Amino acid sequence: MSDFCGDALSSACFPPYCSFVSSLHLNAVRQFERAADLLGLTDAHRAILASPTNEVIVNFPVSMDDGRIEVLTGYRVQHNNALGPFKGGMRFSPAVDLDEVRALATWMTFKTALVDIPFGGAKGGIAIDPRAYSAEELERIVRRFTFALGSNIGPDHDIPAPDMGTNAQTMVWMMDTYSSMASAADRHTVRRVVTGKTVATGGSRGRDKATGQGLTFVLDAWLNRTGDTIDGKRVAVQGFGNVGEHAARTLVKAGAIVVAVADHTGAIHNPDGMNPEHLWQYTSTHRGIKGAPDGEPLTEEEFWRVDCDVLIPAALENQLCADRARDIQATVVIEGANGPTTPEAEEVLEDRGITVIPDILGNAGGVTVSYFEWVQNRAGDAWTLADVDSRLRRLLHEATDETLAAAKEFACSLRDAAYVVALRRLTTVMDQRGVFP
Ligand code: NAD
Helix, strand or coil: CCCCCCCCHHHHCCCCCCCCCCCHHHHHHHHHHHHHHHHCCCHHHHHHHHCCCEEEEEEEEEECCCCCEEEEEEEEEEEECCCCCEEEEEEECCCCCHHHHHHHHHHHHHHHHHCCCCCCEEEEEECCCHHHCCHHHHHHHHHHHHHHHHHHCECCCEEEEECCCCCHHHHHHHHHHHHHHCCHHHCCHHHHHCCCCCHHHCCCCCCCCHHHHHHHHHHHHHHHHCCCCCCCCEEEEECCCHHHHHHHHHHHHCCCEEEEEEECCEEEECCCCCCHHHHHHHHHHHCCCCCCCCCEEECHHHHHCCCCCEEEECCCCCCECHHHHHHCCCCEEECCCCCCECHHHHHHHHHCCCEEECHHHHCCHHHHHHHHHHHHHHHCCCCCHHHHHHHHHHHHHHHHHHHHHHHHHHCCCHHHHHHHHHHHHHHHHHHHHCCCC
């Protein structure tokens, strides 16, 4: 699993040569608006889904190791809970702001609807570089943030999970802090207030690899439906954190070859393929891929032009811009990150006949296994890894098939089709429940 990540984010999020620099939330709204047009949805549906239900901002003091007090700002945006409790990750990165969290929360609503799990959408975070803090400082930050959020999160109300810059340990600190504030009789039942915990503290088997494993299941389903297989596919992965590393591991297990890997420190290339376990060992000790002996170094731009069949952006948003889209060699892009492809790049890829498997499908494995964890916690149960994987595979294959069917029905892109499937579920429930009073 990856170490904390966060540095180099602020300069990397919007490369100067990427002409699309705009609101990420606006991108998210534009994406579902295209599907809303296909379905002929009303202005009321659109207005409700364009506006997050709640936006919580907390400012809280934290003691640093040297005795200073830092006042940090944390966010939790609860986008929509028509289908179930708010659900979504907590991100620690210098680029976190209200607009980014709004966009990420919006995408969560459509992701949970697409895979048909009874959750809504939310996201949160703190604008910090977690690498700049000691483990003790991070623990105090997480606990104080959880305390500041108070009853804005809850086991049947809003359930955080890990995202960029956070991990299972972060979730255990959140769970322990929230439990400590609960009544003595509820301390164990409330542990499902977060998912993505360590297995020892009530996490699900398979949650650590779930997003990468899910990406492999979705790619497998899509290739199978087009008469192809993963076997022998040459893959390039940007980001070697939780998502990228486990995508690489599960793809190689399924017969693919990882020919290029990039992270915030650099990129490497080996046309004969690289072993994800070796890469993980190197990145965990060297805090990045730069200098790994498994391949030849590449520049950042050479990475995007590398000869491969499948390209997986699994780092940050807005990484695949129009200039890069004109040069990529892959025939399919499967989004591991949230929002990695700019709208302009998407047009270039469409013109070039390159398929994009959208984030709300490609990276939905994480929230799906988070749902499994929540169910296991409710039931006081612990499923086997084989059980988790087979349930995940079934749900993601179904979501892929539904997306492909909608793409055929509307002769549209897979992104528009995925939003069509999600919007149908959301608007059915919204219409039946109506608007109170
Ligand atoms: P992480 O913090 O574990 O890893 C992030 C990776 O991105 C690191 O390898 C880092 O080096 C790399 N990176 C950072 N800046 C970069 C840059 N400028 N260029 C190249 N690489 C860079 O984060 P993660 O959990 O793997 O999340 C990655 C993406 O996947 C995010 O968009 C996140 O929202 C999304 N996602 C995560 C999960 C999950 O379960 N963790 C689920 C769904 C979606």
